[in-house]
Amino acid sequence: MGDERQEYTVTFLPTGRTSRVRAGTELLKAARKAGLHVNASCGGAGVCGKCRVVVEQGRVLGGKSEKIPAASYEQGYRQACSARVCEDVSVRIPEESSRRGGLGTAVPQRNHARRHVFDMEELKQEGGWFPSVEKVCIELSPPAGHDNRADAGRLLQGLSAQYNRKCELKSLVFLRKLGKALRRDNFQATATLEVPVNQGARYRLLDIQPGYQCHRNFGLAFDIGTTTVYGVLIDLETGKFLAEASCYNPQMSYGEDVISRIIHAEKPEGLDVMQNLVIEAMNRLITEMLAKVQTPTALPDRLSGRMLDRLDQLPVARDEINSVSIAGNTTMTHLLLHLDPSSIRRAPYVPTSTFFPSFRAREIGLDLSDTCASLVYPSISSYVGGDIVAGVMASGMYRSEQLTLFIDVGTNAEIVIGNRDWLACAACSAGPAFEGGGITHGIRAVEGAISDFSLNPETLEPMNITEGGKAPIGICGSGLLIIVATLFEHGVLNQSGKFNPLDHPRIRKGRSGQEYVLAWQDECAADHDIVINEVDIENFIRAKGAIFAGITTVLQQVGLQVSDLERIILAGGFGSYIDLDSAMSVGLLPEVDPDKILYLGNGSLAGSWMCELSNHIRRDVVEAVRKMTGFELSEVPGFKDQYMASMFLPHTDLGLFPGIAQRVRENKKE
Amino acid sequence: MGDERQEYTVTFLPTGRTSRVRAGTELLKAARKAGLHVNASCGGAGVCGKCRVVVEQGRVLGGKSEKIPAASYEQGYRQACSARVCEDVSVRIPEESSRRGGLGTAVPQRNHARRHVFDMEELKQEGGWFPSVEKVCIELSPPAGHDNRADAGRLLQGLSAQYNRKCELKSLVFLRKLGKALRRDNFQATATLEVPVNQGARYRLLDIQPGYQCHRNFGLAFDIGTTTVYGVLIDLETGKFLAEASCYNPQMSYGEDVISRIIHAEKPEGLDVMQNLVIEAMNRLITEMLAKVQTPTALPDRLSGRMLDRLDQLPVARDEINSVSIAGNTTMTHLLLHLDPSSIRRAPYVPTSTFFPSFRAREIGLDLSDTCASLVYPSISSYVGGDIVAGVMASGMYRSEQLTLFIDVGTNAEIVIGNRDWLACAACSAGPAFEGGGITHGIRAVEGAISDFSLNPETLEPMNITEGGKAPIGICGSGLLIIVATLFEHGVLNQSGKFNPLDHPRIRKGRSGQEYVLAWQDECAADHDIVINEVDIENFIRAKGAIFAGITTVLQQVGLQVSDLERIILAGGFGSYIDLDSAMSVGLLPEVDPDKILYLGNGSLAGSWMCELSNHIRRDVVEAVRKMTGFELSEVPGFKDQYMASMFLPHTDLGLFPGIAQRVRENKKE
Known part of the structure; x- marks a missing residue:
């Protein structure tokens, strides 16, 4: 198959549309990319036989x-769902596979958000690269009769004279190491300093090592998700990423959502168990990352410019990790720090704290040096947590002039709206529809999940595209969004999310109201037809309605409108693969120029990572959190109305969605 | 014997001199107090039979x-050394017991320093009563739908609104207790706050308890001496002393001086052993003090004025101790905090640190609550330690206009000279003479130690007064001082400390030069005569010379003279019982008006105690230490000359001691 990174051009006839795809891409996906519909319901299993195309060149x-x-095979007929590209090729879509005889049907391009790229070089140029821990090599004059200052005073004065670092010494652990560390290499040593968050404040002495070791400075960033724990190991002297690791949050065995975790934590020793589980997981990830990485080579001392001996490529040692930044939602943070979470789940939903003092990593049981400093992102409220705050910090919206909507969709959706002057946030009880919950054939984005879809508007035949090109087994979140949007745009569904009375073999009455058959049982890897029904659609609308109502309610509270939004930043797994046009069609996202939408990825991890690389973040987050007003939507009078108005496709007020209103009108005319 | 606190008048005939003494006082001591010499060498054992007196009324x-x-007994003859006062009495001193027939011989009054009294009421009036930890009762509005601030934020805002206390929260331990503590009594709780040292800085939240407990606030002060560990338990709400306890420093089993302790600490695990020993001793003292004390009754809340329910008289609980202040010399401090002391004993005598961060008492193994804060006094150098700094703070000399000499005599003597504008200090290698070391029959001030003495100038017969009125077994420090001073003043010794050629049965050649027999073997509880010889006197002169040379050297360094001194403060056990006139006679102390001399007692303990009662001390000590210049005497060029000049009684320069010079001249004339 050649180099999989090689790209080739596929030309589709009779339209002449082309797409550039990687070697190995199925012709079906290449057609989708070219904006062409090819009937295909089996998702690539090759059993429906509908997606026949002819390879002409x-x-x-x-x-x-x-x-x-x-005979047909000899003529060049192939199943588009299982034929893979290996060179430039011309393919004809025959009439029976398409909409109107011989003409490939145009379908909407899928419009994914641009990735919000974290640019280390830019950070450096802006002076933002400023790790919270630095190591400096220091050469002190040894004590003599006329100069018998104590070790500690000598060091503090040396740091001030040689590096202009005014330091404070708050740790007995540090003092205990000091005498021997200074004397081993005749008062040449390496000090580890915690950089103050506020300008003019004192540096804090964390650690002291004999000799020159100032390029050995590593940090960890963690995202403690309800489902998954992610860790990243970073070289704080170069800013380089060294390793990453992730695992399921082992608290999962006590329930998938935060409420079940809290209930368990309320039992005797329950909080201990919860804390231990996540700490053990983090310790395993640390061990895994340390095993993965070899040390970078020796470097000049960043502060003194002194060239250091090239050291052997030793692995990074556990005690060379000097700093850990952590973000998680409010419950995860409480469990991690062994704080009582019980009032989080009871009205009026009060956490123990929304801010958390810095601490030694050892204090919570992390298997790191006893001088390693640790910081956990502050929360806003019980349901807008440090993961969201971290995302806001990583997105940079807190220092942008642009009015930005930040949105992180998971089981709940959290939204933050604002700019450098103000920030407002809310948690929307979206429910698990986007993760496949409450949807008859909803599943996670595993192999066989229908993740893309189009409809032949003439025949209403589907084009199902599945994860991994396998026979369909269900519908994942991104697929659900596209299916609902497509059915609505083509008049199969009305504005209330109900099926219009169409006479079609795929539209029928099922157990939960009318339903559309996406794939017949014999085309599936399931023992039933895969359908989407009115109850599924209602649940979907509830979820997207909660989010949109959250957005409009918060905007209303601050006297603004959807049309004022200048930028949307999507965080979380869901954000990476949703089709923006579909999201606007159904009224999940406000209608804006898709170029204004950016995808951040795991905002919580990105925020922790930034926190390791840039101490400015630690300063700014205090200010950002202070600026951030949290709205408890259920307590806001106008929310219920907004929610009711959002329980339509896309909304009762089509004036909010002029583009979609136009498209629906056009589709009706056809 | 009646009430021992009752005082009676003893009238001595023929002089008619009187003294007021407590019931039970020996007539010998009553005569001494009246300024009368009575021959007596057995110290009260009743074996020499010389101190006969006649009770006339x-x-x-x-x-x-x-x-x-x-027959004599019937006539009223009694041994003055063992006859005890039980009512007003007239006593005749017969000729053979005295100097000139029938006339009681006048001897110098003993002149002890006035006690520097620590006045709590004065401290309160000056606004200095300001414990470093305070407890405040707070009543928060419970969370509600419209007010779901987190517990921590609610508390911080309440403290600000109700008490104008801007607080910071730096402890996970605190956060862990917060949720439950607030909810037990419907958001009425008691917060323990660490008061900031600097004005305008934030209070720090240490602990939280449910309900109103704000009058339950206790502190500990410790002096960690090389020989003895002292502790005091204090009620921080009233300033009242509650209990004290002391014990030998168990490190004693590894040597009596700091050098042997350091040597042991340098062995493998030696530092652990040294730290554990002193921590265990402190823990035993804490337990002992807690057992001794019952709680004071309930009190109004100092800050809110709110009257609190009178609580039952419960004992003070261990976890109600919120603060510990500790002072000790530099080596004791290093061992206590597990800091490497090894360079303290090696030239150029460099400690690991002279200042010590505050820490949780638990961190060093004290069996107290995990929120209890602890502070150790800073040192100046390896040999001017936190005990001296504490004494300086307790003495108040750092804020006085008067030029003050502070002197603490133990194995070493440390001196501090200065006033509120500047401070200079030095350690003088006095050696152990004042503790009985290097003196042939030197002992500590135990029962049978000769602690006071006078001489019949005619007969050169001694009047030995011993501790507890027991037969003499040796000479303690205060006795040694008086003996040398008396022998010198009466011309038995010359200015070089050598015996003048006198023909007297008590003056003879011994193994270490000439000697004076204080008590014959049959008058002693020893198997030998008790003597003082020329080597003893040389050692004594060396010790007092080192101190005096230290004083004059430091004064010289700052361009001042002995005559500029306006006040002398004596600290340490020795200071409490030395006779000031004798100390000036021998040239141990500069010649000043004895009224200008104050006795502080255990300055180290007093300083820790002050530190518990007055947070201002914690602020001021930083400034005081900054002001304090330490002189390493051996490095100061003029010191050797000063030392040589001080190796005389009282000094080569009699101009420094005009009063003594006059007295010696007068005695010679007689």
């Missing part, structure tokens, strides 16, 4: 099936 | 001995 790999007679 | 208890025939 060039070669493809595979694409054979029993639905293609040998 | 009134009654005494005891005073019988085999040296008094029955």
Whole structure:
């Protein structure tokens, strides 16, 4: 198959549309990318036999099936769902696979958000690269008769004279190491300093090592998710990423959501168990990352410019990790720090604290040096946690002039709206629809999950695209969004999310109201037809309605409108793969120029990471949190109305969605 | 014997001199107090039979001995050393017991320093009563739908609104207790706050308890001496002393001086052993003090004025101790905090640190609550330690206009000279003479130690007064001082400390040069005569010379003279019982008006105690230490000359001691 990174051009006839795809891409996906609909319900299993195309020039790999007679195969017929690109190729979409005889049907391009790229070089240029811990090599004059200052005073004065670092010494642990560390290499030593968050404040002495070790400075960033724990190991002297690791949050065995975790934590020793589980997971990840990485080579001392001996490529040692930044939602943070979470789940939903003092990593049981400093992101409220604050910090919206909507969709959706002058936030009880919850055939984005879809508007035949090109087994969140949007745009669904009375074999009455059959049982890897029904759609609308109502309610509270939004930043797994046009069609996202939408990825991890690289973040977060007004939506009078108005596709007020209103009108005319 | 606190008048004939003494006082001591010499060498054992007196009016208890025939006893003859006062009495000193026939010989009054009294009421009036930890009762509005601030924020805002206390929260331990503590009594709780040292700085939240407990606030002060550990338990709400306890420093089993302790600490695990020993001793003292004390009754809340329910008289609980202040010399401090002391004993005598961060008492193993804060006094150098700094703070010299000499005599003597504008200090290698070391028959001030002495100038017969009125077994520090001063003043010794050629049965050649027999073997509880010889006197002169040379050297360094001194403050056990006139006679102390001399007692303990009662001390000590210049005497060029000049009685320069010079001249004339 050649180099998989190689890209080739696929030309589709008769339209002449082309797409550039990587070697190995199925022709079906290449067509989708070219904006062409090809009937296909089995998702690539090759059993429906509907997606036949003819290769007219060039070669493809595979694409054979029993639905293609040998003679047709010889003529170049292939199943688009299983034929893979291996060179430039021209392919004709025959009439029966398409909409109007021989013309590939145009379908909307999928519009994913641009990735918000974290640019280390830019950070450095802006002076933002400023780790919270630094190491400096210091050369002190040894004590003599006329100069018998104590070790500590000598060091403090040396740091002031040689590096202009005014330091404070608050740790007995440090003092205990000092005498021997200074004397081993004749008063040449390396000090580890915690950089003050506020300008003019004193540096804090964390650690002291004999000799020159100032390029050995490492940090960890963690995202403690309800489902997954992610860690990243970073070289704080270069800013380089060294290793990452992740695992399920082992608290999962006590329930998937935060409420079940809290209930368990309220039992005798329950909080101990919860804390231990996550700490053990973090310790395992640390060990895994340390095993993965070899040390970078020796470097000049960043502060003195002194060139240091090139050291052997030793692995990073556990006690060379000097700093840990952690972000998680409010409950995860409480469990991590062994804080009583019980009032989080009871009205009026009060956490023990929304800010957390810095501490030694050892204090909570992390298997790191006893001088390693640790910081946990502050929260806003019980349901807008440090993960969201971290995302806001990583997104930079707190220092932008642009009015930005930050949105992190998971089981709940949290939204933050604002700019450098003010920030407002809320948690929306979206429910688990976007993760497949409450949807008859909803699943996570595993192999066989329908994740993309289009509809032949003539025949209402589907084009199902599945994860991994496998026979469909269900619908994942991004697929659900596109399916609902597509069915609505083509008049299959009305504005209330109900099926219009159409006479079609795929539209029928099921156990939960009317339903559309996406794939028949014999095209599936399931023992039933895969459908989407009115109850599914209602649940979906509830979820998207909660989010949109949250957005409009918060905007209303601050006297603004959806049209004022200048930028949208999507965080969380869901944000990476949602189709923006569909999201606007159904009224999940406000209608804006898709170029204004950015995808941040795991905002919580990005925020912790930033916190390791840039001490400015630690200063700014205090200010950002102070600025951030949290709204408890259920307590805001106008919310219920907004929610009711959002329980439509896309909304009762089509004036909010002029583009979609236009498209729906056009589709109706056709 | 009646009430021992009752005082009676003893009238001595023929002089008619009187003294007021407590019931039970021996007539010998009453005569001494009246300024009368009575020959007496056995110190009260009743074996020398020299101290016979005649009771002429009134009654005494005891005073019988085999040296008094029955007939004489009937006539009122008694041994003055064992006859005790029990009512007003007239006593004649017969010729043979005195100097000139029938006339009681006048001897110098003993002149002890006035006690520097720590006045709590004065401290309160000056606004200095300001404990470093305070407890405040707070009543918060419970969370509600419209007010779901987190517990921590609610508390911080309440403290600010109700008490104008801007607080910071730096402890996970605190946060862990917060939720439950607030909810038990419907958001009425008691917060323990660490008061900031600097004005305008934030209070720090240490602890939180449910309900109103704000009058339950206790502190501990410790002096960690090389020999003895002292502790005091204090009620921080009233300033009242509650209990004290002391014990030998168990490190004693590894040597009596700091050098042997350091040597042991340098061995593997040696530092652990040294730290554990002193921590265990402190823990035992804490337990002992807690057992001794019952709680004071309930009190109004000092800050809110709110009257609190009178609580039952519960004992003070260990976890109600919120603060511990500790002072000790530099080595004791290093061992206590597990800091490497090894360079303290090696030139150029460098400690690990002279200042010590505050810490949780638990961190060093004290069996107290995990929120209890602890502070250790800073040192100046390896040999001017936190005990001296504490004494300086307790003495108040750092804020006085008067030029003050502070002197603490133990194995070493440390001196501090200065006033509120500047401070200079030095350690003088006095050696152990004042503790009985290096003196042939030197002992500590135990029972039978000769602690006071006078001489019949005619007969050169001694009047030995011993501790507890027991037969003499040796000479303690205060006795040694008086003996040397008396022998010198009466021309028995010359200015070089050598015996003048006198023909007297008590003056003879011994193994260490000439010697004076204080008590013959048959008058002693020892198997030898008790003597003082020329080597003893040389050692004594060396010790007092080192101190005086230290004083003059430091004064010289700052351009001042002995005559500029306006006040002398004596600290340490020795200071409490030395005779000031004798100390000036021998040239141990500069010649000043004895009224200008104050006795502080245990300055180290007093300083820690002050530190518990007055947070201002914690602020001021930083400034005081900054002001304090330490002189390493051996490095100061002029010191050797000063030392040589001080190796005389009282000094080569008699101009420094005009009063003594006059007295010596007068005695010679007689």
